[in-house]
Amino acid sequence: MSMREISYGRAGMEALVEEMRRDPTTLHLATDAPPSLVEEFGEARIRATPIAENAFSGIAIGAAGSGLRPIVNWSMVTFCFVAMDQIVNQASKIHYMFGGQQTFPIVFRSSVGGGTSLAAQHSQSPYSMFMNLAGLKLILPSTPYDMKGLLKSAIRDNNPVLSFESTRLMGLKGEVPDEDYTVPLGVADVKRTGSDITVVALAWLVHEALAAAEELEKEGVSVEVVDPRTLFPMDNETIRASVQKTGRLVIADEAGPTAGASAEIAALVTEDPATFKAMKAPLKRVCALQVPIPYSPDLENHVFPDRNRIIAGIREVMAAG
Amino acid sequence: MPASPELQRQMLRQMQTIRRFEERASDDYQNGAIYGVVHCYIGEEAVAVGVCSALNNDDQIISNHRGHGHCIAKGADLNRMMAELYGRQDGYCKGKGGSMHIADFSIGMLGANGIVGGGLSIVTGAGLAAQMAGQGRVAVCFFGDGASNAGSFHESLNIAASWKLPMLYVCEHNSWAANTSSVMTHAQTDVAGRAAGYGIPGVVVDGNDVLAVYEAATEAVARARAGEGPTLLECKTYRWRAHTERPGAVDPRPAEEIASWMARDPIQKLVDDLKQQQGQYSDAEFQALDDDVMAAVEASVAFAEASPFPAPEAALDDVFAD
């Protein structure tokens, strides 16, 4: 397979464009219509909507139920909170509530995370709010390769899929194949193998965990980094297998810990008898502090976890057993 | 275009079917065979029937919590409706939805909806799909005066008007949202007046006159099919019964107000119109129609009773599509 290097943001755009070429029933709904997309696909399929997230999210549901495959871009994830009725009461339940008689293939894209001094209303990682719902699939890519492959799978899926895309990673470069490929939903990726401790890391923190692993390798600590990639369905097997191998676990998330994805991962590891028995030390969560995200850089940096906190977390777990 | 005599007879049958179906549903709810909550449409039958009579089979509608009338008017199967109310496996939603969530996508019935205002944008998406398909299909939203005050009303009408979507927004103005009078909640009496803000026609019609509703809907549908965009059609009507069928449900509405609207029964009005126009419609003919309708409702109950309850494990089915 011949490879080339593109950015994470570009990978998302390529997935969108290639899938829109592939399937004429796709259409794009967002408050802005990127000119390059309008030029290629026309105004009918690239809709510039009013700033009415509730309505255009609902429109996507009705269009999906009428034979189209809408791709919605909310832009920042926080903007989707004005569309919560459509996401929670409608999109997540509509297939089930009507006895499975109709499919609703929709992708809702949004950017998550912080590190941009945009403060609380534009910096958030609220994916666990949606993990708690039944009926939505959730992807959270950490590399250009995963972004493109997961987003393609999401667009081809027959269910509503929320794509959470890390703001901090938009410029990150990485290799993608020239050929068409997909990354299946529900399959985690071991980003680095190791034998002493597992770090399950999400999105941007995958890269921080990899940096931490490099650092600790110098001290002879072998760190395995697992990226779930999809939050629903979650690849329990891969995560449990890694923890069974290493016996130790750190979970790193840019969201706060309370009822977060990190809590779910902790539960799925500890409630599994074989994995629990294999654990040599209590697990450790390295998450954002449980506060709205502040503006001023020193405040913001204080709130978010990073490689140093992951290193500290790993040391703590290693010391405990 | 006035409705043909055959069409008028069909309208009468549908209106009577809605009424008899709901009378039975209410009884069976009281005696425990139907669960949860039931909202009756009785008194408002002319709206659903008048509008749906102006539609083709492949046109789409969306409904709200008071959805039985819309389902029947769009041609839903009484058996599967009753089985759904009974919570049975052969119900439209395999027992997962109940009264507030009956849908039949095969006939363009995109579902009742338990969230007030929830359907407005969804059906606007159906309108967008219809426009993109370019086959002259239209999409219709039924919603209450209560829903007209939700933000989704404005958002959806603005988009539909901006994009000239082939749509009809039908406000069933029955003057009460649950137990609150629209006098308390509406800045202006007529919802249709808001159409001016979107530059689309806003039409007020007597919602108890099925022929008037039909004619107004026909005109709006023709406009939508011609690519001229949506219409807001406000049907003034009234529900005869309390907001829900729950025993002991409060109903703050003045008795004289209820009585005055019951004196304007939309079904009796069509019977009278038929008698007048043709001078040959008889009470005997209506009696025969009612016997038929009663038999169909009875059969739907038998169908529902014969259908098994879903297996408990079926609760895990259909969370996701394949």
Ligand SMILES: Cc1ncc(C[n+]2csc(CCOP(=O)(O)OP(=O)(O)O)c2C)c(N)n1
């Ligand atoms: C978002 C939301 N708020 C409140 C309710 C409770 N509720 C159900 S029906 C209803 C009144 C709706 O009135 P209207 O839209 O006029 O319809 P009608 O019942 O008169 O047909 C209310 C308040 C709800 N289902 N959804």
